[in-house]
Amino acid sequence: MKFLSEYRDQKAADQLAQAIRQRVTRPWTIMEICGGQTHTIVKSGLEDLLPREITLVHGPGCPVCVTPIELIDKAVTIAARPEVIFCSFGDMLRVPGSSKSLFDVKAEGADVRIVYSPLDALKLAKTNPDRQVVFFAVGFETTAPANAMAAWQADHDHIENFSLLISHVLVPPAMEALLSSEKCVVQGFLAAGHVCTIMGYEEYIPIAARYKVPIVVTGFEPLDLLEGILMTVTQLEEGRHEVENQYSRAVRREGNRPAQERIAEVFEITARQWRGLGEIPASGFQLRGRFKKHDANLRFPSSAEPARESPECIAGLILQGIKKPHDCPAFAVKCTPEHPLGAPMVSSEGACAAYYHYGRRQTHDVHIELPSPASR
Amino acid sequence: MCLAVPGRIVEITDGGDIAFRIGKVDFGGIRKEINLAYTPEAEVGKYVLVHVGFAISVIDEAEAQRVFQYLAELGALKEELGEIPQ
Secondary structure (H helix, E strand, C coil): CCCCHHHHCHHHHHHHHHHHHHHCCCCEEEEEEEHHHHHHHHHCCHHHHCCCCEEEEEEEECHHHHCCHHHHHHHHHHHCCCCEEEEECHHHCCCCCCCCCHHHHHHCCCEEEECCCHHHHHHHHHHCCCCEEEEEEEECCCCHHHHHHHHHHHHHCCCCCEEEEEEEECHHHHHHHHHCCCCCCCCEEEEEHHHHHHHCCHHHHHHHHHHCCCEEEECCCHHHHHHHHHHHHHHHHHCCCCEEECCCCCCCCCCCHHHHHHHHHHEEEEEEEECCCEEEEEEEEEECHHHHHHEHHHHCCCCCCCCCCCCCCCHHHHHCCCCCHHHCCCECCCECCCCCCCHHHCCCCCHHHHHHHCCCCCCCCHHHHCCCHHHC | CCCCEEEEEEEEECCCCHHHCEEEEEECCEEEEEECCCCCCCCCCCEEEEECCEEEEECCHHHHCHHHHHHHHHHHHHHHHCCCCC
């Protein structure tokens, strides 16, 4: 497919990898923010092309992974109600809650449906006026315009039986939370290309300056990632810390203005709980003003049991880039995609699922062979 | 979840308010109806990046060639200087 397959060309990838090898003189630790990027890196074996000086750590950019367990529990409770058609992206269904996942409650007879777009859920609400249709609106900035539009159209067309259970999170506050932690090992970032397609990249400029980290807006195909790494390494080697745009075929500096306007009309910024990371101030969206009537969290008040995380799961450390999936004793033993203990093993963007599916189970740990970034 | 796929617009239907602007988009043979509210500049024949049923960006075809131009320059440079030993 055009604009896809050409960015998977092996010869071009080798050329870029060679350019990276020529540029590197010291060890560097780079974080790719988005779980989609993690999957490309692991699936395409990009780490094997890179010089051993470069360590890639995988970031928190997996909406399924960071959706708090309390909200999974709430989704399960709502989905179990007889009048409800509960709609979700497929990724969310296997995520373990305190005692059940959405799949479990579906197996018990709940009407849980996988949809491709929030507009499909809205369509279901129109065709089932006697049912309550709830859409599990999780995601980063990339998905916010779609969910904002579903709320806006529901309001515009008076679809009263449609509501959204929202867990919308934002990348820049999470980056700041990671960077301000003493445990942070990250020296440069590959920013999430599609998040920046919506929001642009001006908001990353103060972050790059304050924490002295290069931030390169990067796409999702192998050549995108290799070029993003090359640009980041070049900045690190030259002692620069700027925001650059590798993914210029899709991302403009100012982002997508009509999408930003719709987001601002429908959502307001709020503090959000991140599974594994805790609460981060001003790090997410909730519905504002007249759209609040479509908020499932308000429509279905719950007296939920206290949430219970698996004590063995180290998802929080993995999402911060402090541990890798194969550092976890439960990885591929007690925790598999069929029986996950935590969300990163479930999602198509989770680091644990990527390592499991693409065979990175026994790789050497680069951290052991290199001096730790703190001691550099 | 932030996955987005490029496809070519083959048809556009205006639904009154821009919020309802729909296009038929071809993804290597598979055609889907996609909301074009966020890409008012989209035209038939252009490629858009599609995420959960919405076009979020029109692909800049000149920028899409940039990495290949860079690699071509890199190749030409190497030929001039001779292969650099690794």
